[in-house]
Amino acid sequence: MGRIRLDALTRQFGDTTAVDAVSLDIEDGEFLALLGPSGCGKTTLLRMLAGLLPPTSGRILLDDADITHTPPRRRDLAMVFQSYALYPHLSVERNIGFPLRVRRIPKxxxxGRVAEVAAQLQLDTLLARRPKELSGGQRQRVALGRALVREPKAFLMDEPLSNxxxxxxxATRVELAALHRRLAATFVYVTHDQVEAMTMATRIALLDGGRLEQVGTPTEVYDEPASVFVASFLGAPPMNLIPGRLASTEQGLLRVEAPGVVAPLWPGRVPAREVILGIRPEHLTPVGEDAARDAVRxxxxxxxxxxxxxxxxALCATGPAGAGPAGQVALRGPRPLRLAPGDPVTLTADPARLHLFDADSGRRLVWQGSATPADHPAAVVGRG
Ligand SMILES: Nc1ncnc2c1ncn2[C@@H]1O[C@H](COP(=O)(O)OP(=O)(O)O)[C@@H](O)[C@H]1O
Ligand SMILES: [Mg+2]
Structure with a gap:
């Protein structure tokens, strides 16, 4: 078993709160990616998990045992570092076997265990070499082998592919995902690379400024981002975010307006409020001037x-004709889009694909009583 629970885990460095009251349950066998920009606290969180850094407050549980103050060696967790941290003077065989030798396990x-792991990682022909005689990918596998050999309850990895x-x-992404399936062990994987997180993880935890922004499957965090931060962190190019005003028309239709933008949504009445309208570049399509009057334009x-x-x-400047650009939106589609710089365009999108965020808090807005716009939601309510 390798179930990890973080309970309001916090770490301060002087005035900096590197990790801010993070609570998170990581199930046994999960591949959890900790994703966020540089400096958001990923490494600090992982080092606390590994026991290399004491938390300022909060708790860490491994299979219900409190390991907050357990020394790293007795945590039954194996860490793979960004730098690999191999011993340069030791052979591949001795590097992989190191964690067992320090535990005085018979030679x-x-x-036998090193041979097994080496075969699993296709390192069997390289056992006599020193790290400097290996390629970057081979070194990375030795670092992984050194973690594997201990048969830990969970693997902790800090940007292991960044070099x-x-x-x-x-190629290594595919190998790691396969290794995870084969071992059925818990992986906690730190990365700033959304592609790594989206392709390998069973769940993604997004961190911003030491705070947990959202936890969900890759599909959930991409399709229903909980905040403007998550919306703009995932996707290439990122989601278009258009500041606008949400109001009801006299006919009782909800609508977002911004310079050059009219987005009729669905029946409903709300007090007017400032929002941010989110549209993914792949959900925008060019239409002719004669776009339906009730379509998003x-x-x-x-x-x-x-x-x-x-x-x-295509990168496009938005705004009313002749009034200068008000903002920029990106549109992504199959080549050729048949658009050229200088072309005026009208873009549209399926209202079901639109995202709304509160302009002040940046949190996702959801529809009361229903998650699907097709069900004629009545009002915009608090955070999603
Ligand atoms: N040993 C340290 N002393 C002081 N500040 C630190 C230390 N380690 C990390 N920090 C600060 O904590 C924040 C989070 O850092 P880190 O966990 O390394 O982020 P990430 O791994 O997401 O890039 C940063 O502001 C960083 O400068
Ligand atoms: Mg880091």
């Missing part, structure tokens, strides 16, 4: 078109 047992080149990173002028190979991204 022949260590040798690999793009191609090797992709964004008037814009194309500023640049980027060729991504199979797709294109």
């Amino acid at each position: 022949d047992v260590v040798r 690999l080149d793009a191609k090797l990173r992709t 964004i008037r814009a002028v194309v500023e640049a078109v980027e060729n991504l190979g199979s797709e294109e991204v």
